Amino acid sequence: MTITPFEAAHLLALLPEILLVVLAGLVMGLDLVWPESRRRSLGLVAAIGLFLIAGVTLIFGRPGETQLIFGGMIRDDFAAFIFRIVFLFAGAITCLLSLDVEGVGRKGEYYTILIASVLGMNLMGAAADLIMLYLAIETTSITLYLLAGYLREDDRSAESGLKYFLFGALTSTVMLYGLSLLYGFTGQTGYYAIAEKLASGAVPSLPIIIALILIAVGFGFKVAAVPFHFWTPDVYEGAPTPITAFISVASKTAGFAVLMRFFLAIFPPAVTPSWNAMIMAMAAVTMTLGNALAIPQKNIKRLLAYSSIAHAGYVLVGFVAFSQRGAAAAIFYLITYVLTNLAAFTVVIVFAKAAGSEQIYDYAGLSRRSPGLALALLVAFLSLGGMPPLAGFFAKFYVFAAAVQSDLIWLAVVGVLNAIVGLYYYLVVLKVVYVYRSENDDKPIAVPRPYSFVLGLMVVGILVLGTASAPWFTWAMSAAKNLF
Amino acid sequence: MTFPVLSIIVFTPIVVGMLLLLFPAERKSEIRVAALAAAAICLGLSLFVYFSYNTAAGGYQFVEKFDWVPDFGISYHMGVDGISLPLVLLTGIVIFTGVLISWGMDDRPREFFAFLFILATGVFGTFVSLDLFQLFFFYEIAVFPMFLLIAIWGWQQTREYAAMKLTLYLFIGSVIALVGALAMYFTIGRQTGVYTFDMLKMSELQQSGALNLNITINSPFTGAVWINQPFEIVWFPFVFLGFAVLAGIWPFHNWSPDGHVAAPTAVSMFHAGVLMKLGAFAALRVGIMLLPEGAKFWMPAFVFLTVVNVVYGAFIAMVQKDFKYVIGFSSVSHMGLVSMGFATLNRVGYIGATLQMFSHGVMTALFFAVVGMVYDRAHTRNIPDLGGFVKKMPWAAVAFIIGGFVSMGMPGFSGFIAELPIFLGLWQAREIAPYYVVIAVLSATAIVVTACYVLRVVQNVFFGEFDEHKYHDGIADVTVLDKTAIVVLCSVLILLGVFPALMYPLVSSGVDSIMRLLGVA
Structure with a gap:
């Protein structure tokens, strides 16, 4: 693959990003023009705008031939395309979820920052150069720090923002150091140029291994893999819930997008076989620790935080299979995870708005107060637990099948056992929802329109991916081909 | 295209269950009638299949087959033979009588029947599956509604304990069997180049010797041979016992009396009457036949x-x-x-x-x-x-x-x-x-x-x-x-x-x- 010189046509490849900038400007402008009373519509404008951009991307943004553009900064391929759709979709849903949330729903700059974050993620999915990679990661991270700490009056939110920032800044510098080592030893910044250099064997392996580990720190932080997961529960608990949802799905997916593209391009397993062992151990520990720590949680956001760590482990299992099928399984897993976790967080947001609590025991009687909400939580949690006919079942199946195919039977067994532990704590929550009663049983919870729309969309999505999963997997497969 | 009678038997309960959830909760009698109608359809169609099966011809009849996930060789493949047909009929009988018995159930009958019907779909689906993946798919569908049915409507004193115990036992059993099934799938695939979950095809390949190889496990420290046994002998206990947990085989039977006792009447009927057969059937179909x-x-x-x-x-x-x-x-x-x-x-x-x-x-x-x-x-x-x-x-x-x-x-x-x-x-x-x-x-x-x-x-x-x-x-x-x-x-x-x-x-x-x-x- 050659680096194509600049052509005006390449701007088309960046069309979604250009539109995102326009949308961000629009929202900011409307924020200035509109009176306070109309500002609830800002979120709708942002959400519809993001949906439209996703639609435009689907229609016009389909990559033709895979090529490196803008001097090798950006790789225009099917993988980048799919990740873009995922980020735009997750962003749009997050905007809808923010509408009625106290303190963020009516703020123009909140939506502007969110859109900027989506922009950064889009670039993360497409970056093919160390400089672009770092810029994209920072665009995403800095905006997310702001969003996590957005509720300045709320101590927990401020703590969340600060903690996220401190951990993020630290891991980011470590990663930057790794990137500079890589550049120093190869003299290249483009992924494929570096890969060629490494394959030629002219570079000593020890500094490369060190660079590799340092870079893995940054990526591990983004995907919340053990041992770089410490920020997750506190940040998840304190951040405004829509942002928690956004971090748990979009930021994690973006992290995996760069992780897979970077490592599969630069370090094919043949170059550094010892690399496998490290990621395998990381996957096993991430799954196990995430699940084990989720069991005693009392707060639903913390529970979902630990469960999101565990799910990062499952995705790593797909990645570490180092096969096209494994990568496709990981991508499919991320898609289902986006749908499922957004559904779960929607329930959390609606419930918190109505009942003012995020404690699991307060969910008692939910099935009587709002059968629809309870059902949505049931679908989401069983999908997270990997039960058919829901999306999570196929996702887990693909991932474990990829592991068995690559002769990682022990890893598949660890994963399968973890799935049981996971199912346990999801069932505990469902038990509270369906079995226990509370004195508020007779106070129904109304689900506002945008939220019921989101829930309906997600539940249908989870069912579709859980039954007719073949076309989606084929999709993920064609994205995975681009990563090798 | 023949009339897909098995698909209708399998999906009628779940579709009706989903529709029930859209009913207003307070219209309990309409909900019961709809539930009974669905159960009657299932029973009627099972009787029809039972009596129109051609015994002289034998083999799998009423077969439906099309691709589901071609990348993995997974197909949607249904059919009945002389083993599964009595069990399909049994399920029809039990779901019909179970709905009759639960008529007086007054606590959220809408959700109760919906979950019971999801369970029924899982059970019917497992009995008619001729694809290994599909069998697992329906098997798991049959396991999880049990948790809710027991935990919500069960006997106050032990229901939470029994529901969780039952679900975890069955889930552990089934995933162990699943790992065994994946091992079969990939081994057959590597030996013959045919990656398929179709049980008829797998059985054919097994008969032609695709699983005739030894599994050798060496000690990682000394290199001494720990295990060197034929594939089937190594994997059979996992697959068979994994499923037999649901059939209540000793010493893995412990969940079963607790579960029976804690469950509400219709669920006990379903559980002991049909669900335990599911385990025995899957152990036979996957364990013994493959x-x-x-x-x-x-x-x-x-x-x-x-x-x-x-x-x-x-x-x-x-x-x-x-x-x-x-x-x-x-x-x-x-x-x-x-x-x-x-x-x-x-x-x-x-x-x-x-x-x-x-x-x-x-x-x-x-x-x-x-x-x-x-x-x-x-x-x-x-x-x-x-x-x-x-x-x-x-x-x-x-x-x-x-x-x-x-x-x-x-x-x-x-x-x-x-x-x-x-x-x-x-x-x-x-x-x-x-x-x-x-x-x-x-x-x-x-x-x-x-x-x-x-x-x-x-x-x-x-x-x-x-x-x-x-x-x-x-x-x-x-x-x-x-x-x-x-x-x-x-x-x-x-x-x-x-x-x-x-x-x-x-x-x-x-x-x-x-x-x-x-x-x-």
Whole structure:
């Protein structure tokens, strides 16, 4: 693959990003023009705008031939395309979820920052150069720090923002150091140029291994893999819930997008076989620790935080299979995870708005107060637990099948056992929802329109991916081909 | 394109269940009628399939097949043979009578029927699956609604514990079997280049030797060989026992009596009547039929587990004070006979096992229905506190006695035609190993014990003095709907006992194909 010189046509490849900038400007402008009373519509404008951009991307943004553009900064391929759709979709849903949330729903700059974050993620999915990679990661991270700490009056939110920032800044510098080592030893910044250099064997392996580990720190932080997961529960608990949802799905997916593209391009397993062992151990520990720590949680956001760590482990299992099928399984897993976790967080947001609590025991009687909400939580949690006919079942199946195919039977067994532990704590929550009663049983919870729309969309999505999963997997497969 | 009758049987319950959830919750009677209609459709169609199956032709009929996930060789593949067809009919009977029995259920009937129907879809789907992946898919669908059904509507005192125990046991069993299934899939794929989950194709490839290889595991430290055994022998115990957990095989039976007791009546009926067959069926279909060499190696050993089931289950049942625990342990004992039939590895034994699955399913559904009726009225299941119920509930008493006869294996009832072949099979199996004779004698003692506990319950609960003062509400007779359910279940038991020919040739045709796989002509 050659680096194509600049052509005006390449701007088309960046069309979604250009539109995102326009949308961000629009929202900011409307924020200035509109009176306070109309500002609830800002979120709708942002959400519809993001949906439209996703639609435009689907229609016009389909990559033709895979090529490196803008001097090798950006790789225009099917993988980048799919990740873009995922980020735009997750962003749009997050905007809808923010509408009625106290303190963020009516703020123009909140939506502007969110859109900027989506922009950064889009670039993360497409970056093919160390400089672009770092810029994209920072665009995403800095905006997310702001969003996590957005509720300045709320101590927990401020703590969340600060903690996220401190951990993020630290891991980011470590990663930057790794990137500079890589550049120093190869003299290249483009992924494929570096890969060629490494394959030629002219570079000593020890500094490369060190660079590799340092870079893995940054990526591990983004995907919340053990041992770089410490920020997750506190940040998840304190951040405004829509942002928690956004971090748990979009930021994690973006992290995996760069992780897979970077490592599969630069370090094919043949170059550094010892690399496998490290990621395998990381996957096993991430799954196990995430699940084990989720069991005693009392707060639903913390529970979902630990469960999101565990799910990062499952995705790593797909990645570490180092096969096209494994990568496709990981991508499919991320898609289902986006749908499922957004559904779960929607329930959390609606419930918190109505009942003012995020404690699991307060969910008692939910099935009587709002059968629809309870059902949505049931679908989401069983999908997270990997039960058919829901999306999570196929996702887990693909991932474990990829592991068995690559002769990682022990890893598949660890994963399968973890799935049981996971199912346990999801069932505990469902038990509270369906079995226990509370004195508020007779106070129904109304689900506002945008939220019921989101829930309906997600539940249908989870069912579709859980039954007719073949076309989606084929999709993920064609994205995975681009990563090798 | 022929009429996809199996798909309709499988998906009617789940579709109706989903539609029920859209009903307003307070319109309970409409919800019940819709549920009954769906159950009647399932029963009607199962009867239609049962009687239009061509026994002379045998094999898999009513087959539907198309690609599902071609990348993995997963297909949507359904069909019935002489083994699965009686079980489909059984499910139809139990879901129909279960809805009748649950008519009076007043706490959120909408959700109750919805979850019960999701369960029914899972069960029907597993029985008709000819694709291994699809089988797992439906198997898991059958497992999780159980959790909610028991935890929400179950018996207050133990429901949470029992629901979680049951779900985790079954889930662990099934994922262990799943790993085994994946190992089969990839091994066959690597040996032959054909990656498929289609069980017919897998079985064909297995017969042509695709699984004839050794699995060698060396010690990572010394390099010494730890295991060097044929593939089928290594994997068979995982697959078979993984599924047999659901069939209540000792020592993994522990979830089952607790689950039976904690569950609400209709769910106990479904659970003991159908769900345990699901485990036995999957163990047969996946374990024995896909790994016949493993079965030949292991079953003569597993027969000892089954004899524990049969004898120990019966003895435990005898000392129970709780009416429902008696039935719960009797299920463990009777399901042991099914696995014991599998362990005979001969034709007669398998015919007996299959008939026993059907007969026990109907019988135990009847038992649990009667227990539910008594409990709903007396509000206690403690046997010493009960007595004289025959005067108040004659229908229930007669039904229980009929069930008892089946349970004891009295001639003229379905239990006899099911248990006799199993014992004959055990006797014949002395060609494999002489100890089968001892097993036969040991398990025959269980029949005596069964008679003891059944008669003890009959005597203490239904006969004896009726004490008006014990029950403040007074004891009313069972409702018309209950009577309908009882009559349906009893007539099946008697019909099959008097005319074994209604099922025998069908089952026999199904067993033939297993015997071919086992190499027993």
